Amino acid sequence: MAKYECSQHMHDFLHELPKCEHHVHLEGTLGPDLLFPLAKRNNITLPDNFPKTPEALQIRYDQFADLEDFLGFYYIGMGVLITEEDFFELAWMYFNKAKKDGLHHAEVFFDPQGHLERGIDMDVVVGGFNRACEKAEAELGITTKLIMCLLRHLPVNNCMDTIELAKPHFAKGTIHGLGLDSSEKPFPPHLFIECYAKVAEHFPNVGLTAHAGEEGGPDFIINSLDKLNVTRIDHGVNSYKDDALLARLAENQTLLSLCPLSNVKLQVVKDVSELPIQKWLDANVPFSINSDDPAYFGGYILDNYIVVHTRFGFDLKTWVKIAKNGVHGSWITDARKKEILDAIDAVYLKYQPLLE
Ligand code: HPA
Numbered sequence: 001m002a003k004y005e006c007s008q009h010m011h012d013f014l015h016e017l018p019k020c021e022h023h024v025h026l027e028g029t030l031g032p033d034l035l036f037p038l039a040k041r042n043n044i045t046l047p048d049n050f051p052k053t054p055e056a057l058q059i060r061y062d063q064f065a066d067l068e069d070f071l072g073f074y075y076i077g078m079g080v081l082i083t084e085e086d087f088f089e090l091a092w093m094y095f096n097k098a099k100k101d102g103l104h105h106a107e108v109f110f111d112p113q114g115h116l117e118r119g120i121d122m123d124v125v126v127g128g129f130n131r132a133c134e135k136a137e138a139e140l141g142i143t144t145k146l147i148m149c150l151l152r153h154l155p156v157n158n159c160m161d162t163i164e165l166a167k168p169h170f171a172k173g174t175i176h177g178l179g180l181d182s183s184e185k186p187f188p189p190h191l192f193i194e195c196y197a198k199v200a201e202h203f204p205n206v207g208l209t210a211h212a213g214e215e216g217g218p219d220f221i222i223n224s225l226d227k228l229n230v231t232r233i234d235h236g237v238n239s240y241k242d243d244a245l246l247a248r249l250a251e252n253q254t255l256l257s258l259c260p261l262s263n264v265k266l267q268v269v270k271d272v273s274e275l276p277i278q279k280w281l282d283a284n285v286p287f288s289i290n291s292d293d294p295a296y297f298g299g300y301i302l303d304n305y306i307v308v309h310t311r312f313g314f315d316l317k318t319w320v321k322i323a324k325n326g327v328h329g330s331w332i333t334d335a336r337k338k339e340i341l342d343a344i345d346a347v348y349l350k351y352q353p354l355l356e
């Protein structure tokens with residue numbers, strides 16, 4: 001395992017470096033400290049065998065066997081969210097935490113089907129999350145986009161019904177993107193062709209992305225590109241196994257939204273040093289660094305940047321390139337891109353005399 005120092009100056013640089021997050025599940029920001037009080041407030045009975053204290057739950061979170069094991073806890077956790085205020089508070093807490101980490105732009109996932117099946121209205125979920133997005137833009141200066149994910153373990157007709165319910169939000173722009181998450185391997189991308197085609201047909205400006213290549217092979221990534229017409233790949237770790245795919249991702253500048261701490265916690269790799277980050281850089285495949293489910297995986301966006309630094313020891317120019325690739329791959333206007341790119345250059349100039 002490669003180990004590099006992260007000096008105080010380097011830490012400060014990574015902290016100040018303007019960051020874009022493209023892969024965070026708002027429900028995955030719900031940690032043990034919030035789960036128990038919300039369960040109490042909303043009279044939710046947790047399963048009998050569920051850990052009884054935040055400390056015991058945290059210990060269990062440190063031992064996920066794989067994606068499936070994590071998802072069991074993730075769906076129980078989100079079950080304590082009931083009111084519009086619950087959804088608002090959760091997202092508002094995330095934006096504040098991420099702002100402290102140097103976040104400038106966030107494209108955040110949510111899983112409406114995990115709430116609809118418990119009788120919560122789409123408008124309650126989107127209303128609360130969107131109110132937090134607006135407050136983050138107004139008070140924290142963070143630009144935001146909401147991305148609705150489909151749960152791939154649910155039947156396609158359930159996904160199609162969910163798209164129907166989301167139509168007014170796609171039309172207004174309160175939902176800006178479509179994603180695909182949950183158990184990957186048993187539910188390949190082609191199952192959802194109809195869902196992606198419907199959204200693309202009615203709302204050509206909606207951004208399309210999908211989790212692929214976290215546990216599935218390169219074919220899951222290729223089929224997400226070919227059959228779902230996504231312009232971004234969430235995780236995409238297994239792209240490194242196919243050189244032609246790497247060339248294609250580089251050619252089209254398709255962004256991979258990497259989640260290093262998640263990959264360790266879900267046993268995709270044993271250590272962050274095993275991620276083929278140098279290979280993606282050498283192949284000119286753009287990627288961003290993200291937290292996925294920060295309350296479950298032990299770190300927010302800055303923690304993910306720092307762990308990558310301690311394993312790869314990149315120089316300032318490489319970090320600037322990574323940060324800028326995140327801006328180029330964001331679903332924002334050119335004017336907003338320029339603001340963040342200029343802010344990245346300013347931080348580089350501030351730290352260059354200290355670190356180069
Ligand atoms: N993969 C798939 N589904 C998810 C994840 C993930 O990392 N996080 C929340 N839902």
Ligand code: ZN
Nearest residue numbers: 023181211292
């Ligand atoms: Zn994810």
